[in-house]
Amino acid sequence: MSKITLKNVVKRYDSSVAVREMSLEIEDGEFLALLGPSGCGKTTTLRMIAGFIEVSDGRIFFADQDVTDLPANRRNTGMVFQGFALFPHMTAAQNVAYGLEMRRVPKAETKERVAKVLDLVQLGGFAERMPRQLSGGQQQRVALARALVINPHVLLLDEPLSALDAKLRHEVRLQIRQLQQSLGLTTIFVTHDQEEALSLADRLVVMNAGRIEQIGSPADLYERPASPFVADFIGKTNFFKGTMTGDMFSTDFGLSLKVAPRVAAATLLGVRPEKIKIAKRSEAGPAGQGDINAIDGVVELVSYLGPSTEYCVRISGDHRVLVQQSNRVAAEGLEVGQPAVLTIPPEWCFMFKADANADDLKAVRPG
Numbered sequence: 001m002s003k004i005t006l007k008n009v010v011k012r013y014d015s016s017v018a019v020r021e022m023s024l025e026i027e028d029g030e031f032l033a034l035l036g037p038s039g040c041g042k043t044t045t046l047r048m049i050a051g052f053i054e055v056s057d058g059r060i061f062f063a064d065q066d067v068t069d070l071p072a073n074r075r076n077t078g079m080v081f082q083g084f085a086l087f088p089h090m091t092a093a094q095n096v097a098y099g100l101e102m103r104r105v106p107k108a109e110t111k112e113r114v115a116k117v118l119d120l121v122q123l124g125g126f127a128e129r130m131p132r133q134l135s136g137g138q139q140q141r142v143a144l145a146r147a148l149v150i151n152p153h154v155l156l157l158d159e160p161l162s163a164l165d166a167k168l169r170h171e172v173r174l175q176i177r178q179l180q181q182s183l184g185l186t187t188i189f190v191t192h193d194q195e196e197a198l199s200l201a202d203r204l205v206v207m208n209a210g211r212i213e214q215i216g217s218p219a220d221l222y223e224r225p226a227s228p229f230v231a232d233f234i235g236k237t238n239f240f241k242g243t244m245t246g247d248m249f250s251t252d253f254g255l256s257l258k259v260a261p262r263v264a265a266a267t268l269l270g271v272r273p274e275k276i277k278i279a280k281r282s283e284a285g286p287a288g289q290g291d292i293n294a295i296d297g298v299v300e301l302v303s304y305l306g307p308s309t310e311y312c313v314r315i316s317g318d319h320r321v322l323v324q325q326s327n328r329v330a331a332e333g334l335e336v337g338q339p340a341v342l343t344i345p346p347e348w349c350f351m352f353k354a355d356a357n358a359d360d361l362k363a364v365r366p367g
């Protein structure tokens with residue numbers, strides 16, 4: 001129900017900087033996932049938006065209102081904390097009512113709103129249960145109800161599902177998404193789970209050491225990662241170091257690969273495991289001169305993953321390539337120790353080049 005804008009937000013602690021010059025706009029009703037390695041500043045960012053910690057620099061806006069100096073209880077954000085905890089000595093209903101009591105909402109109205117929001121998270125019949133009498137997923141939904149009951153403008157969820165097992169996680173996250181959509185709530189969701197982020201969010205933000213590495217739709221980040229960090233963090237990527245000559249990339253171990261994005265100064269090539277084709281050498285014959293990007297290798301590992309099979313293939317010398325193949329057709333034949341031919345489609349290669357101003361490599365896109 002509110003657009004959120006961060007302008008050059010910084011959080012400094014005595015000895016370190018947790019968030020560096022962060023600028024970000026989250027659209028009204030948008031579901032944004034915040035991803036990044038442990039310690040990169042996700043929780044700090046959420047807590048600054050909620051007003052639980054002060055910014056060291058920069059401004060935060062909800063719609064057109066500058067909320068930077070507003071205390072947390074006047075920002076109207078609902079937050080589910082990392083490692084959420086319900087008050088153990090209060091019933092589900094009392095836990096949910098707590099925020100309304102703090103805001104001195106009249107008793108009758110509180111009762112009505114608590115009942116309504118417990119229904120919303122499908123816990124209508126559980127109001128009088130103590131937390132210990134609830135399952136993990138039910139407790140999680142009480143925590144969510146506690147965040148929603150104040151009719152927040154903004155919903156901030158800090159790894160709200162991390163305590164749940166895979167199946168329940170899936171269930172609760174769908175509920176969160178449905179609720180968020182039906183209420184039109186602007187939501188920031190922190191998660192360690194990439195699949196969760198890719199499947200739920202309108203846009204993803206990948207953070208690294210207090211900075212935004214990339215913002216974009218799930219497909220943007222997966223198909224067009226802006227840096228090796230993003231390519232590596234979201235999904236899996238095979239990387240080759242080397243140099244470009246014309247439209248050929250020569251790896252530092254002597255492999256020549258034709259690439260579609262011709263990037264003069266590229267020094268790193270990345271390719272996703274599922275974009276690489278794999279075939280038995282006996283079927284394909286040895287990789288010939290005429291084949292584009294065909295590489296000989298030997299299968300070292302086969303991991304059956306259900307919908308797909310993953311192969312680790314050793315190519316020249318000590319280099320290994322990860323290949324993933326759909327099991328749409330039965331995964332038969334390729335076994336450990338067998339020779340295989342890999343084919344790398346030029347159009348699926350990510351090209352990165354060293355940026356003079358950063359330690360890191362940045363993607364370059366032609367055109």
Ligand SMILES: Nc1ncnc2c1ncn2[C@@H]1O[C@H](COP(=O)(O)OP(=O)(O)OP(=O)(O)O)[C@@H](O)[C@H]1O
Nearest residue numbers: 013014016017018037038039040041042043044045
């Ligand atoms: N009160 C504090 N004083 C000093 N440094 C802090 C404080 N709180 C957090 N930090 C530091 O700020 C950085 C960012 O912490 P933050 O909790 O935002 O990380 P995170 O991305 O949420 O990590 P995780 O995925 O582990 O939850 C970390 O390096 C952390 O050690």
Ligand SMILES: [Mg+2]
Nearest residue numbers: 042043044082
């Ligand atoms: Mg955190």
